[in-house]
Amino acid sequence: MRAVAHAGGLFGVDAFPVQVEVLLGKGLPSFELVGMPEREVKESRVRVKAALESCSIALPSRPVVVNLAPGDLRKTGASFDLAIALAIVAAAGGLLAEKLTDYLILGELGLGGELRAIRGVLPQLRAAKREGITRAIIPRANAAEAALSLGLEIYVADHLDEVIAALRGEGTLRSAVGLDLGEQESGRVWELDLSEIRGQEAAKRALEIAAAGGHNVLFVGSPGAGKTMLARRLPSILPPLSVEEAIEVATIHSAAGLPIPSRLEGMQRPFRAPHSSASASALIGGGDPIRPGEVTLAHGGVLFLDELPEFRRDALESMRQTMEDGFVSIARVNQRVTMPASPLVVAAMNPCPCGFAGDRKRECSGCPTKAERYKARVSGPLLDRFDMQLGVSRIEPRELRSIEPAERSDVVRERVIRARALLAEDVPSTLEELEARAERSALILLDRAVDRLGLSARAYAKILRVGRSAAALRGSAIISEREIAEALLHRLFDRIREG
Structure with a gap:
């Protein structure tokens, strides 16, 4: 007898449908699993057999063939366990095979029949909806993701016994809607506030422009100047996620196995700060199977690259195209995966290996050649991807006492929201x-800067865009000479090269 259940697999942050076909043949007992399963999928034979036995259901004393279709796509993960077990029970006559065709079935089985959480439930639910499947059975541990998948009838369970009984008509499964998931996170206020930073007005202004126009920023300064403090407070001035953005961010986090809240209002803009030892695959994604990298996990939020020259050269160069395109495309022999990757990139670096070149109090311990060699670790084309590059000087501790507290993040955020609305009205x-x-005077100033600094066409366009964002913050759609001058001040390496 033959039975079919619906499951799904993952490609990066997207899902694809998988049909779990089970056929009971004639002959000596055996268990064959085909359809390009990886090792963890092949191991499901042991988990499924043990789970069924814990429910007092023995495997049929006949050849069992399990096919995961389509057969030309590799299957990874343990999310097929529940579908395989139910299809075997249906093929053996333990429940009506027609019952399975209405559901997307996902879940890993423990040896005692327990249902365990899996990653990627949200993208698989969204893919199932596109395929016309309107109901799903998933582990209760994934109920928070189910609450975010609108328009589907989703049921949750803790044990294989519950699912079999429900499909036999001997019980009911709990709906994910209205399920008590404990204390829920709502619109959390970002814990760090811009008002906590004294001084550094130019750097804070740069963050405000970056938040308004979505510009990448590079801070250059001595240790202790506040570069990291500034970067970590950027999310606090970004607008809340829209519904579409929240669903997209939640889908990415689900595919990566990261926790997500059960309400869209609880989704926050991500902040990722990978260590400088991160590989190219860790930054842009990769591996086998392909998983999202830091630039995708930071999509819609902030990616902070501290100690930029300390990152591996190949890792940094892999970021160049991504910063320009806003997505990552990873090609393999048998597949190509595209993932969203449009965060605000904020980077920080010291001006030299010791960190004190140009410092007002401490003398640099290296020669100018060492400083130039240190800066050269970051290529010119990559530096050109940063719309704003500015120096950050240390503030003397005694000066902090006389500096008035800055504006709170919520005040700045309101300006950013108004500026974004103005920028969205008419996009060139x-x-x-x-x-x-x-x-006209602004263009004349920019032309002079191009001649004097030798700016590239990319830098020319970026200066205009930064100027437009600065103009929007003052409520104007026209870029004035003042905004162009401000944008030019934020091109540190162009000015150093000219000097």
């Missing part, structure tokens, strides 16, 4: 349209 699609939004 060409460079000519962008130039048309600048005053």
Whole structure:
């Protein structure tokens, strides 16, 4: 007898449908699993057999063939366990095979029949909805993700026994809707506030412009200047996630196995700060199977690269195209995976190996050649991807007492929200349209800067965009000479090169 259940697999942060087909043949007992299963999928034979025996259900004394279709895509993970077990029971006549065709079935089985959480439930639920499947059975441990999948009838269970009984009509499964998931996280206020930073007005202004226009920022300064403090407070001035953004961020986190809240209001813009020892695959994604990297996990939020020159050169260079395109495309021999990757990239670096070149109090311990060699670890094309590059100087501790507290993050966030709304009203699609939004005097100043600093065409366009964001913060759609001058001040390495 043959039975079919619906499950799913993952490609990066996207899901694809998988049909679990079970056929009971004639002959001596055996258990064959085909359809390009990886090792963890092949091990499901042991988990499924033990789980069924714990429910007083023995495997049929006949050949059992399990096919995971389509057969030309590799299957990974333990999420097929529940579907395989139910399909075997249905093929053996333990329940009606037609009952399985209405559901997406996901879950890992313990040896005692317990249902364990899996990663990627949310993208699989969304993919099932696109395929026309409207009901699903998942582990109770994944109920929070089910609450975010609108328009589906989702049931949860803790044990294989519960699912079999429900499909036989001997019991009912709990709906994920209205399930008590404990204390829920709502609209959490970001714990760090911009008002905690004294001084550094130029750097805080740069963060505000970056938040308004989605610009990448590079801070250069001595240790203790506040570069990390500034970067960690950027999420506090970003607008809340829209519904579409929250679902996208939640889907990415689900595919990566990261915890997510059960309400969209609880989703926060991510902040990721990978260590400088991170590989290229850790940054942009990769592995086998392909998983999202830090740049995708930070999508919609902030990716902070501290000690930028200390990152591996190949890892940094892999970021160049991603920072320009806003997505990651990873190609393998038999598949190509595209993942969203559009965070605000904030990086920090010292001006030299010892960190004190140009410091007002401490003398640099190295020669100028060492400082240049240190800066050269970050390529020119990568530096050009940072819309704003600015120096951050240390503030003397005694000066902190006389500096007035800065604006709170919520005040700055309101300006950012208004600026984003203004920028969204009329988005220029060409460079000519962008130039048309600048005053003549502003373009003259920019032309002079291009001649003197030798700016690239990319830098030219980025300066105009930064100027447009600065203009939006003052409530104007026209870029003035003042905004162009401010944008030029934030091109540190262009000015150093000219000097």
